[in-house]
Amino acid sequence: MSSTRTPTYILIGLLAFAAIGLLAGLYSGLLRLGLLSDLSTQPISPILHGPLMINGFLGTLIGLERAAALDKRWAFAAPLLLAASSALLLAGFTTIGQWLLVAGSVGLAAVMIYLYVLQPKVYHLIMALGAITLLVGNILYLWDWPIFELVGWWAAFPLLTIFGERLELNRIMRPPKRAQHFFTALNLLWIGSLVVVHFDRSLGWRISSVLLIAIALWLFKYDIAKRTVKAMEWTRYSAISLLSGYSWLVITGLLGFWQGFATAGPYYDGLLHMIFVGFVFSMIFAHASVIIPSLSGKLVPYHNYFYLPLMLLHGFLVIRITGDVMHWPGIRITGSYGNVLAIILFLGGIIFQLFFSKRKSLTENP
Known part of the structure; x- marks a missing residue:
């Protein structure tokens, strides 16, 4: 592979x-x-x-x-x-x-x-735009811009990459051309809203939030995950991870529309981690069984264990966001530590399964 x-x-x-x-x-x-x-x-x-x-x-x-x-x-x-x-x-x-x-x-x-x-293809265009947003963010970082001013561009990189990949992988669903064009327009408008953020942070991010909700709803409608969630093993696990990630994208949009995009503080923390932990890491969990074999040449054997870090990821993120919204620092910190634990448990599970698979292969094929 x-x-x-x-x-x-x-x-x-x-x-x-x-x-x-x-x-x-x-x-x-x-x-x-x-x-x-x-x-x-x-x-x-x-x-x-x-x-x-x-x-x-x-x-x-x-x-x-x-x-x-x-x-x-x-x-x-x-x-x-x-x-x-x-x-x-x-x-x-x-x-x-x-x-x-x-x-x-x-x-x-x-x-x-x-x-x-x-x-x-439009999905390659969206992914290319994602890489360009990373470049923009890194140039601003080189110029010593404050992180809160450039983090939207950094966030756009994984978001647009994932949006493009999901559009590519969902060709089997054959979404209508008009729907694909609408999805592309949403992504282009979302990039435009990041520019608006630099001139009017509150207005720009509220526009971004509405567009994120629209993108998430599009994915709910056209993503194959809503069918494969009835499958088994990695296929079902991936679908559940995808759908939970899309849910966090909707929640991100709702919080962003309500509060705007603060420059610091609990709402700033909550907004960013709903994107990066709730959405991006859900996507990583969903695609790990495909990415790891494509790079290592070894399949990752499925195990129900992987639902543990997935549940911990979302459960502790809920705790973290509750701490942010209610201004409870201790609860926020507890949720944050739990998110780190969930990610490490997932990574550890992948490594363990790869080593287990290797030992099994060596035993069966001396």
Whole structure:
């Protein structure tokens, strides 16, 4: 299942760098919550939480997945640069790391645009626009813009990538051309609303929120998940993860329309984590059984265990958002720790199943 020309060990190595970016990002997030606050110096800067999660983890992972699918050597520059930039940021070389973030996102945008040129379909266009929004966010980060000013562009990267992928994968549902054009228009308008945010934050994000709800409702209507939820094993698990993620997208839109997009505080925290934890990680859980084999060459055996981290992810996110909305810091922190636990349990389950599968294979085929 891995690329026919790219050695599997290279794919696994870059996948490991994405995992390191994830773990480092989670750890820096815990530092933001006050973990090890009694230390005079922190092992990782808490302000790296966003850059590591967006670039070190998601950027490296998505860049690797696209490069492996394209199977062009130059395409691997993007995940390599994004992984290297994370290492430099962690080592304290901030400026060089930021420049490599920009270079890596240029490479990723080039890959996505190349895919669109090869096959000019609307889903490739949406994914290419997602890579461009990452580039915009990273340029603003290089220019030392406040995170709250650029985080919308960072959020657009995984959102648009996922929207494009779901449109591509749902071709089997054959949504009408008019529906596909409407979905594309919603995505384009959503990008436009991010520009409006810079001029009128309240109005821009309320427009964004309405569009997010519309996109989620479109996915509910046309995504094959509403059929495959009746299937078994990974197929059913993926469908449940997808539908729960779309639900969080609706809730994100409702909260955003109600409160706008604050620059800090509990509503800011809640809004971002409904996007990144509620939606994005639901999508990661949903697609892991496909992504991991495509990069490692090994199937991930299904087990009902994986429902545990999925339930914990959503359950603790509800706790976290409750703490945000009710201004209960202790509840918010509890939910945050629970979200980290859920993600680690999922990652651990994947690793365990891969090792179990390997031992079984070696036993059956000495």
